[in-house]
Amino acid sequence: MIRFKVNGKEKTFDGDPDMPLLWYLRDVAQLTGTKYGCGMALCGACTVHQNGAAIRSCTTPMKEVSGAEITTIEGIAPMHPVQKAWMEIRVPQCGYCQTGQIMQAIALLKENKNPSDQDIDTAMAGNLCRCGTYQRIRATIHQAAKETV
């Protein structure tokens, strides 16, 4: 039996310990704000926080989340300053990758209160957006950084 927390709530899991956290969240816990995009940690659509740090849930097996605190987009209090800036700059097009992008951006700003363009590019390079909203994401992170400082 694996014990862990999701968005502050105690959870247990006794299924296949190799099941990636992503599919637990989506198919078992019905938290569908976390998205599947590649299954190989190549696109970042599945990004959630494990003990506050951004991880790719698609390559994190359940056996590795034992004792962990997992936070998904549903556990982020709306409107987080990052979400607010995301709305103001009107970042999304289709929107599918955006929750992963937002989770990555929140983790970045937790570690680096005032990231440079270079810092943002490095932190966000693992999050793909096929619609191509990168320029707005960069601007949004700068704006959110100003608001949270």
Next chain:
Amino acid sequence: MKLIENVSRPVSRRGFLHGALLGGVFVLGARFVPEPLWGAEGDAAASSFEPNLWMSIAEDGTVTIVAHRSEMGCGSRTALPLVVADELDADWSKVKIEQAIGDPKYGSQDTDGSHSVRNNFDLMRQVGATGRAMLITAAAAQWGVSQKDCATEPHFVVHRASGRKLGYGEVAAAAAKLPVPKKEDVPLKIRSQWRYIGKESNSLFDLPEIVTGKAIFGMDATMPGMVYASVEHPPVLGQKIKSYDDKAALKVPGVQKTLTIETFKPPHQFQPLGGVAVIAENTYAAFKGRKSLKIEWDSSPHSVYNSGPFRKTLEATSRQPAKVVRNVGDVDAAFVQSAKTGGKIIEAEYYTPHLAHVSMEPPVAVAEYRNGKVLAWAPTQNPQAVQETIASVLGIKKEDVICHVTLLGGGFGRKSKPDQVAEAAVLSKQLGKPVKVVWSREDDIRFDFFHSVAAMYMKAAVGPDGKPTAWLQRTVYPPINSTFDTSAVYADDEMGLGWNNLPFDIPNHRAENGPADFHVRIGWLRSVANIYHAFAIHSFADELAKAANKDSVQYLLDLIGPPRIVSLDLKGDESEEAKNYPLDTTRLRRVVEIAAEKSGWGKKPMGKGHGMGIAAHRSFLTYVATVVEVEVDSRGQVHIPNVWTAVDAGTIVSPDNIRNQFEGAAVFGTSLALFGEITATNGAIDQSNFHNYQIARMNRAPRHVAVHIVESEAPPAGVGEPGVPPFAPALCNAVFAATGKRVRELPLSKTKLV
């Protein structure tokens, strides 16, 4: 906060196969929208009259507007209701949007070809204006005053003289009882009265749900009691199962059983590819079970497909005379004349590979078959194609297929083909319960409807002034029509995609199309054949400019020539369209001039490895010019600090969304120019995920894209696709300016720059 009302989760069984929208709160009556509205609107024309088709007003004032086009990131689901709301003079905060199910009564719902706004703008205005006129009539009657003395402000009818007001909800019931006015009796707003159309304040209706993770995409749709399925498809198109062993797969925890899906009978159209489906209690178990399947496939004629040799075949064809698709003057005579008079002949060949769509959400759908009927929820660009495909595959009536449309996690043309929805329906029929089919990224890349591989041959005779006297262009590629007709080798219907409408002022011009066989499924990808056609035409234009030692912008303007309407020999729909949307070089010249001016063209010092390139292309009736600035580093890696794009899309609805579309198009263009390449070996696709089919990441995307929208009162044109075609040639022209290396094939990584 507005909710996405159209997608409930879990999906209720109540109402199964009713699929009725706009139920319950309707107060505007059955004949609210008059029939003539959809009698003569081209693409938007509905085949039959249905009440309450487009909108309703509840007594609490809530206005519900139907979005009959899909939302895949281009903004259609927001833009069309905004137009209705504007003419209705509604308060946007009191508007709900309901997503339509697939139904021919809405006219075409196929959200592709960048035509949602352009084909529905007039109709949506008329819908809103009719509602407004009826609300005014009802309020005037209640007050006992003349309608002429009444006006509206958002969500209220106002009596000018007395200042009395009635909310839309208060008069809706009375308005519902009125006869519907004739189209000619309904005044439309003048442009200066528009509150939403063309305004900066517009934003996506679904924005709050997207940033909080509440938005429901196809990947998120569920049905009670559903199981999950993952399908092992035949690696080569058309292969059938010879035998398979599922013993190991069935031992995987969570796997329930395996089922087979019959391989399609040609032509493949949008039918399922066939294969073995693993049914499981969750997505992961289905994926994992598939890895243990042992399948032997029979042979397919398409296993001869190898990308290297196929390229040689295409290129050989491109060197032979082919089917003429446009002819001006006499190219052959002009080449002979040029040779006699010492003119210069310039030839070049261009090649572009297959591309995959890779929308961030792979194909997915949930469907239930029951009693000869199907209910499906899918991220589809075309719910009517879902109805038709499932009806055809299962042998039922298409009216018995109800398709609800979720938000799409990207589409780019892939999701106008609903093969995965048909898979879900086929499996549900076998299982007797709802099935959710989830494609992995590997499935998505290997079994796409690919953007076609293409070879182009270009030849020009150049006079002493450096301008061409003759221009021959020949394109060869497996046509999209091969999806519907296995004998199709010519791309007849696709010639309007940047090939039979060269807007250059050249006395002798011939465009040709050579034959090519298909070996994989070919389909539309954002801007379609315009991608390779614009690449060849605008790379070649730049080659001629450089050969003439001329400035690329000035040379391009000279090629476009004087302001005029270009005479085109078009047939059918294209000819009809050209009446409202003539090819106007005034507009094309203007976007070139604006892009050049904004970029500081010719005014910035460019050091070693640093350069700018330009291309201008009209597609989907929108005029676009793009200047790309590149820096090529000592390792030959291309960086894109700046892009300037000028856009004339006629009348626009949401300017910020249009900027977003063109910013995105620059990234999409970067992906295909720098990385995009799908290849096949013995008929099977070599690429599988984002490690070997790369798309631009933030650190490789253009750092800054500036989009300049030309103010225009021309009819609305497309915005989702037209930003893509000029990007790759502008980029490659910039690479030439920076390095002196001419790029004649994509992706650019094939050309050694240092």
